[in-house]
Amino acid sequence: MLLIHCPYCEMDRPEIEFRYAGEAHLVRPPADKASDEDWSEFLYFRANPKGLHAERWRHASGCGRYFNCLRDTVTDKIAATYKAGEKRPDAAAT
């Protein structure tokens, strides 16, 4: 089980308090200009990297808020968690 640092509560809490919410930093295309390819990319296609992955989590049994997390998908080690709307941290710096 992962131990996840919630950047809002500023506490390390067990994984069962959280809900995973998929890849982070996906931007919804503008409805009036988006092509089929834009929608396809936004809805279905994912980076799914073997290595560092930026992802969303929700502190469901805590503050209830969404935040982002940088985790290595080979070791499952979390490099950083950061608030929604903040830039993805530089991996080398963490």
Place this chain on the structure above:
Amino acid sequence: MRYSFLNLAVQALAGHKRWPEQWRSPEPKKEYDTVIVGAGGHGLATAYYMAKEHGMRNIAVLEKGWLGGGNTGRNTTIIRSNYLWEPSEGIYGLAHRLWESLSQELNYNVMFSPRGVMLIAHSHHDEQVFKRHIHANRLAGIPNEWLTPEKAKQICPLLNTDRSIRYPIVGAAYQRRGGTARHDAVAWGYARGASDRGVDIIENCEVKSISRDASGTVAGVETTRGAIATKKIGVVAAGHTSVIMAMAGVRMPLESFPLQALVSEPLKPFMPCVVMSNTIHAYMSQSDKGELVIGAGMDAYTSYSQMGGLHIATQTLEAICEMFPIVSRIRMMRNWGGIVDTTPDRSPIISKTPVPGLFVNCGWGTGGFKATPGSGFVFAHQVATGEPHAINAPFSLERFRSGRLVNEAAAAAVAH
């Protein structure tokens, strides 16, 4: 060597010291007509049917580890074909029919055992969904039937049908033709059959990059055992498909998750069929060695670690102990994880790709083993001819642009 009673007798007289290797282990050649990436059940079946049905010989199957050491050797070996939509009934139905004669086809005992697969319903909603599946299956000519809790207990006396438990059993969908097979034997049987027909199976050979010519067409692969030229690549890499496809610059609608399974200490036979429960994330059967084979739900987050969280396995064991109180004091012997590649609609992708010469067979998610023979059969057609077989045409990569999804999200063995 053909396996027969006569050969068994001859080898027995020789003290069983002269059995030949089941497949060759050649050095990789400089060039092949086709390279299959991944020597699991699906990749080996693809090579086998390319050789047998399409007369191709100059094929290599590359495997980064050992043959059948990924999800082929890690799954819970359940075979059934009770999916909802017609395209799924096509592919899983084909696979199920091939399973029934696979041991004869391969001259190799894959221990296919149609002992029945029972999907347990715990609520009114489950009952409605399962009955819808049963009707859909029967319209498609795939047998499937509804059992009352009493009938289910007659077939599987281990079931706890007490109405007072947290998730009582209100009935079950039962596919009598469903069952299990020996996973390793499937990989070994296809490997032997393919090798006999000239296919080179190359283990400990990891693909590091895919090269393309000026027109963008596939030109070859760089591997840990040198460069191999080829004009056609079939990627059958399960959880690592996104990684391999990225080498050719192709993004995939896939996410890779750990899926766990466990086995108990071996016991005398007492579990007559396969029992699965969507709702409480648990399924169980008994292997021919006597171990209880138990499957859990997927872990919550994407990972390539081949390990899952212990709390996921714990939830599954709690559910198993409620459904089968008799097993509560049995010790678990091993617990492991495999990496499953899931698609947004929980149906596979068996398709050409935007890169000429590059084909992909992936997205089997939590339930690919049952499809192995059918998947190999149609993917062999796709790679050999360049065009899809009628059965795999609906499973194109293009469907994620056109929106023609084959939504089996509610139909798979474990809830997602």
